[in-house]
Amino acid sequence: MTTAVQVKKLTMVQAVTDAMRTMLEEDESVLVLGEDVGQNGGVFRATDGLFEQFGEERVIDTPLAESGIVGTSIGLAVNGFRPIAEMQFLGFIYPAFNQLMTHATRMRQRSMGRYTVPMVIRAPYGAGVKAPEIHSDSVEALFTHIPGLKVVIPSNAYDAKGLLIASIEDPDPVLFLEPMRCYRSSRTEVPDEKYSIELGKASYVKEGSDVTVMTWGAMVPDTVKAVEKFEKEHNATCDVIDLRTLYPLDKDTIAESVKKTGRVVIIHEAPSAGGVNGDIISVINDTSFFYLKAPIQKVTGFDTPVPVYSLEQEYLPSSEKIISALNTTLSY
Numbered sequence: 001m002t003t004a005v006q007v008k009k010l011t012m013v014q015a016v017t018d019a020m021r022t023m024l025e026e027d028e029s030v031l032v033l034g035e036d037v038g039q040n041g042g043v044f045r046a047t048d049g050l051f052e053q054f055g056e057e058r059v060i061d062t063p064l065a066e067s068g069i070v071g072t073s074i075g076l077a078v079n080g081f082r083p084i085a086e087m088q089f090l091g092f093i094y095p096a097f098n099q100l101m102t103h104a105t106r107m108r109q110r111s112m113g114r115y116t117v118p119m120v121i122r123a124p125y126g127a128g129v130k131a132p133e134i135h136s137d138s139v140e141a142l143f144t145h146i147p148g149l150k151v152v153i154p155s156n157a158y159d160a161k162g163l164l165i166a167s168i169e170d171p172d173p174v175l176f177l178e179p180m181r182c183y184r185s186s187r188t189e190v191p192d193e194k195y196s197i198e199l200g201k202a203s204y205v206k207e208g209s210d211v212t213v214m215t216w217g218a219m220v221p222d223t224v225k226a227v228e229k230f231e232k233e234h235n236a237t238c239d240v241i242d243l244r245t246l247y248p249l250d251k252d253t254i255a256e257s258v259k260k261t262g263r264v265v266i267i268h269e270a271p272s273a274g275g276v277n278g279d280i281i282s283v284i285n286d287t288s289f290f291y292l293k294a295p296i297q298k299v300t301g302f303d304t305p306v307p308v309y310s311l312e313q314e315y316l317p318s319s320e321k322i323i324s325a326l327n328t329t330l331s332y
Helices: 012-026 050-054 066-078 094-104 140-144 157-169 219-233 251-261 276-287 309-315 319-330
Strands: 007-010 030-034 059-061 082-086 120-125 150-152 174-179 188-191 203-206 211-215 238-242 245-247 264-271 297-301
Touching: 007 012, 012 030, 012 050, 012 082, 012 157, 012 174, 012 188, 030 066, 050 059, 066 082, 066 094, 082 157, 120 157, 140 150, 140 245, 140 276, 150 157, 157 174, 157 188, 203 219, 211 219, 211 251, 211 319, 219 238, 219 264, 219 319, 238 251, 251 276, 264 276, 264 319, 297 319
Parallel strands: 030 059, 030 082, 082 120, 120 174, 150 174, 211 238, 211 264, 264 297
Antiparallel strands: 007 188, 150 245, 203 238
C-alpha cells in the first residue's frame, strides 16, 4: 500500500518559509537570524510565524549590521549550529563581503578539514519590483568567483523548498538567492513532507531539438513565454534549461544539450561584463565546442546600475530581445 503525498499550492516565499520551518522542526541546531526576521517576519515576510513557533533563541533579530550577521553565523557554524542568515536585499551584503571572502569560504582549507562552515545566507535580489537600484542588483557573478561558496537560485516554489533544504544540510556555506519577481507571481504544488534537490544539478524546463536556451531565476518564466512564442512562429523546438545552481555549474547537462542542438542562447538580467554567461561559454568550449553550428548568443542586462523603476523594463531582457537572439542563431 502506498501513501499519497500531501501537496499544497504555494508561492515561492511561502515555500521558503516552509523549508525553514521543516528544518527548524527537525534539527535543533538550525537557527534563523537577521534584521527584523523575528516578530516582523522579515522584509518580505519569509520568516513569518517562525518567531512565534520557535522563540527568540532560534529566530533572532539582529542589529542592522550585515558584517555582524555573517560573522556571527560563521562563529555559530564552526561551533555546531546551522545558521540561516537573511540579508534584506542582496545589495546590502557588500559590508559582509570580507567575512565571506576571507573567512567563511576558507575555513575548511585553513583548518585542513577540521572545521566546516554549514551556513546559508538568503538574499532577495533582482529588478522588476520597482525598488531602488541597490535593492535590485543582480550581482550573482561576484559570488561565483569566491572558491568554496555555492550559489543557488530557484525559479519556482517547488525548487525553492527542495534547494533550500539541501542548502541548509550542506556542510559548506551556500548563498541562496531569491528572485523577488518570483516571490508571489505564481503558485506551484509543493509537498508537505521534507524533500531536497541536489545542488549543482540543472533542470530541463522543456525539451526541444534545435536551440539550447539557458537561464535562471526570474528570467525562467519570462524565457519560457518568449520561447513558446518563437516556436509557434518557426518550425523549431528548444531545450530550456534552468541552471538552478550557478556554482558549481552542471557541466554535464550543459554539454548534453549543446551536443544535441548545436545552437545556444544564454539569458540573464545581470550585466553582461564579467557575468556568469562567460563561465557557461567556457564550459561549452571545454566540452562541446565542435558541436556548435552557430556563434553563441546572449541576452543580458546592461553594463550599468539598475535604472530608476520607470526604466526597469527597458533594462531587463525583453521577449523581443530573446526572440531576436533565437532568430539569429537559428538562421546562421
